[in-house]
Amino acid sequence: MERTDIKSMTSSEIKQAVLEMGLPSFRAGQIYKWLQVSGVKSFDEMTDLSKELRAVLSERFEIYSCDVEKKQVSSGGTVKYLFRLHDGRCIESVLMKYKYGYSICVSTQVGCKMGCAFCASHLGGFIRSLTASEILSQIHSAQSDTGIRISHVVLMGMGEPLDNFDNVMRFLELVGDDNGLNIGMRNISLSTCGIVPKIYELMQKKLQLTLSISIHAPNDEIRSKIMPINKKYGTEELLRACREYMKTTNRKIYFEYTMLKGINDSADCARILASRLKNILCHVNLIPANEFGESPFKRSDPETTEQFAQILRSHGVGVTVRRSLGGDIDASCGLLRLRSAGDKTRSGRDQ
Ligand code: SAH
Numbered sequence: 001m002e003r004t005d006i007k008s009m010t011s012s013e014i015k016q017a018v019l020e021m022g023l024p025s026f027r028a029g030q031i032y033k034w035l036q037v038s039g040v041k042s043f044d045e046m047t048d049l050s051k052e053l054r055a056v057l058s059e060r061f062e063i064y065s066c067d068v069e070k071k072q073v074s075s076g077g078t079v080k081y082l083f084r085l086h087d088g089r090c091i092e093s094v095l096m097k098y099k100y101g102y103s104i105c106v107s108t109q110v111g112c113k114m115g116c117a118f119c120a121s122h123l124g125g126f127i128r129s130l131t132a133s134e135i136l137s138q139i140h141s142a143q144s145d146t147g148i149r150i151s152h153v154v155l156m157g158m159g160e161p162l163d164n165f166d167n168v169m170r171f172l173e174l175v176g177d178d179n180g181l182n183i184g185m186r187n188i189s190l191s192t193c194g195i196v197p198k199i200y201e202l203m204q205k206k207l208q209l210t211l212s213i214s215i216h217a218p219n220d221e222i223r224s225k226i227m228p229i230n231k232k233y234g235t236e237e238l239l240r241a242c243r244e245y246m247k248t249t250n251r252k253i254y255f256e257y258t259m260l261k262g263i264n265d266s267a268d269c270a271r272i273l274a275s276r277l278k279n280i281l282c283h284v285n286l287i288p289a290n291e292f293g294e295s296p297f298k299r300s301d302p303e304t305t306e307q308f309a310q311i312l313r314s315h316g317v318g319v320t321v322r323r324s325l326g327g328d329i330d331a332s333c334g335l336l337r338l339r340s341a342g343d344k345t346r347s348g349r350d351q
Helices: 011-020 026-038 051-060 132-146 161-176 196-204 220-226 235-249 267-276 302-314 335-339 344-350
Strands: 067-073 079-084 090-098 101-105 109-111 126-129 150-155 188-192 210-214 253-259 282-288 318-321
Touching (some): 101 132, 126 161, 132 161, 161 188, 188 196, 235 253, 267 302
Parallel strands (some): 101 150, 282 318
Antiparallel strands (some): 067 079, 079 090, 109 126
16 A cells, blocks of 8 residues: 655644544644654654554655755855655755845755756756655755754755645645744745746735746847746746736745856846836846856856846846855755766666
8 A cells, every 4th residue: 555645744634634543633733743843754753652553654654754865064054955855866955044044945846847058957857846745854854954943945946846836835835834844934935937827826825925036037039048938938928927926916026037147147138127127026136157067157257247236226126146155065956966976866867
């Protein structure tokens, strides 16, 4: 019999299962807390349950977790993890320290289908989507490894969150539950390359999370060259969805713009972008590109980036030039996995 992934179950689903097993309902609360708050990796760690009950549970259910396969700590305190999943696949997460607390950047898929030219995540191909429990486990494992409490989550690691919509929605429900990790929706950001129909689906849920759009170019001509998704959903359609999103949720939208030397960093690009973002309550984050061997792209000069920011500002667009966190530790999405010879994901595909 296939065992059920219990850490992806909501508290009411666990309660129902517990009742169906003929157990008292308070057991559900105990089990749920062990899974969601403590992040235990086995039923044997649930010390307030009898040995017999633990055995029964482990026959029916499986607890998905992830183990630290590799860890890199940067000089600034950023920690990059390569986590190994139950099937041997590897994913990356990055723990970052900010003034307001600790934030973790989690992966939502093993590999990625989107194929953005400057990103390392798709280089090993697309393997599979993560379950809600596997997204949660990245937080649990980072917390237990460091002993700190994580207060913010960004869905900005490997994979496209809106291409794994249902599992990501389930993750959001679990992570925000006050009987679980209790990380409020306002402390969560979701970043997408722009799967337009899914943006509409997301806005219907009226969540208070922050939506980030990886825009990276001011027009279709440049965007289609570096982001294949743009051939399906062009910038006009995407920006229309952003305007709708803003109206429906009343939330500011963040645009991520990776500065690629000679590709998207001209003064003209800045002016076009500024004019197209008019009427959108938004903020632009300029990200220094992470360079890596397989990528032909170079990082824009700091002066070019500053000038780009200045033009946006002069048009009334809020902008931040992001510091590059963990540049010394392969902290560009997908790079650690790519560099890890031990990852079954890579070795399996390259042979
Ligand atoms: N698929 C989602 C989330 C994962 S990528 C998305 O596209 O938004 C997270 C962010 O890192 C995106 O903005 C992505 O474009 C950016 N990114 C990817 N590779 C990068 C690189 N080499 N340098 C800088 N930013 C990069």
